[in-house]
Amino acid sequence: MVDPLAQYAYVDESGDPNMSLDKAGTSRFYVICAVIVDGRDSSSLTNELELIRAEFFGVGEMKSSAVGNNTIRRQQILARIVATGLRFYSVVVDKSQISPDAKGLRYKKSFIKYINGQLYKRLYHSCRNLHVYADQHGHPEFMESFGKYLKDRYQDHLLERQTYIQVESGSEVAVQAADMIAGSLFRIYSEKDSRDLLQDLSGAAILIERWPPDASTPDVLGSLSENERYDHLVAEHGVLLARNYVITHEDIDHPEEEARVEALKYLLYRYELSPSAYIERQMILNHVNEIRDDPLSMQAFSSNVIGRLRSEGVIIASSNQGCKIPCCTKDMFEYVSLVDGQSMPYIGRLAVAREHLLLASSGAYDIVGQKMFPQLYKCMDALSD
Numbered sequence: 001m002v003d004p005l006a007q008y009a010y011v012d013e014s015g016d017p018n019m020s021l022d023k024a025g026t027s028r029f030y031v032i033c034a035v036i037v038d039g040r041d042s043s044s045l046t047n048e049l050e051l052i053r054a055e056f057f058g059v060g061e062m063k064s065s066a067v068g069n070n071t072i073r074r075q076q077i078l079a080r081i082v083a084t085g086l087r088f089y090s091v092v093v094d095k096s097q098i099s100p101d102a103k104g105l106r107y108k109k110s111f112i113k114y115i116n117g118q119l120y121k122r123l124y125h126s127c128r129n130l131h132v133y134a135d136q137h138g139h140p141e142f143m144e145s146f147g148k149y150l151k152d153r154y155q156d157h158l159l160e161r162q163t164y165i166q167v168e169s170g171s172e173v174a175v176q177a178a179d180m181i182a183g184s185l186f187r188i189y190s191e192k193d194s195r196d197l198l199q200d201l202s203g204a205a206i207l208i209e210r211w212p213p214d215a216s217t218p219d220v221l222g223s224l225s226e227n228e229r230y231d232h233l234v235a236e237h238g239v240l241l242a243r244n245y246v247i248t249h250e251d252i253d254h255p256e257e258e259a260r261v262e263a264l265k266y267l268l269y270r271y272e273l274s275p276s277a278y279i280e281r282q283m284i285l286n287h288v289n290e291i292r293d294d295p296l297s298m299q300a301f302s303s304n305v306i307g308r309l310r311s312e313g314v315i316i317a318s319s320n321q322g323c324k325i326p327c328c329t330k331d332m333f334e335y336v337s338l339v340d341g342q343s344m345p346y347i348g349r350l351a352v353a354r355e356h357l358l359l360a361s362s363g364a365y366d367i368v369g370q371k372m373f374p375q376l377y378k379c380m381d382a383l384s385d
Contacts, residue, residue: 014179030092074193082204090182278324281322
């Protein structure tokens, strides 16, 4: 029986989870998708998905592999799925970017456990009353060990109101919808289908997480103009620094660190959808607060998340429109202009007050003491030169 106060996640995958890319039939990408449904909407969503399945697949299951290269049909199906109002979270893994022995991912079972663990970690942090229905992964003994892994790894979050059930996809049409989305993302990132489909799916996406986060680097830079070179430099380092932070901090079990990693994952996802678009801070904060028991205020988010990330070396551009991973020199110019406009008036007024009091005290009273404010002292001296 469906609990109207619970949330339900229906999970499926696409691609081969083997790490030996040199073997025939092994895919470069592996995708896992979780369709998230509120209990009160479960019945109506199931009915809508059943109508879509019957219309496009007759008596068979709704499967991405059954659509194949028929792009028009795929667009129609995805449009109908998105129109149901369901939401999904997905992890897209580029295995070519992972060291074969990184984090113990050398073997298929450990790879599946780790990547699925990343997805379930977010689900269990976001939802306290959660029931997961996942398509079966391989042999029964592996499914049993995977369920035990989740319980051991996330036992603080697996409460009595949370369940994890392996199912045959034919018995759950929402799992079939997850298959359709996962398979479509697999085709997009494998360059079998246009990236336009990514925009079509974005309306239903909570997050499409790239793992490891990706940065595209041109093979040849010699033909670029100077401006193009600097644009590339900004874009490459912006994404790489954000990517490296996520990789090195995503396993740290601390609420503030998890907030910073989640904010970067969201910024990287939005960057992939539209590199030039700024994201309102409130939207990023709302996304981060979904996984927190104690929501952050905007002031705490600006200081402890965005500010701390910048202090740690991550480049996050800002303007009056919001924040973003920078993609060009224009982004950096807008960021510097914002800092200049906010900081210099304060420093200028402080310099005037300092000068008046220095003159009044014959140089004995300096409100910006060198020992107390060494960095600000250097700024004041620079302004007086």
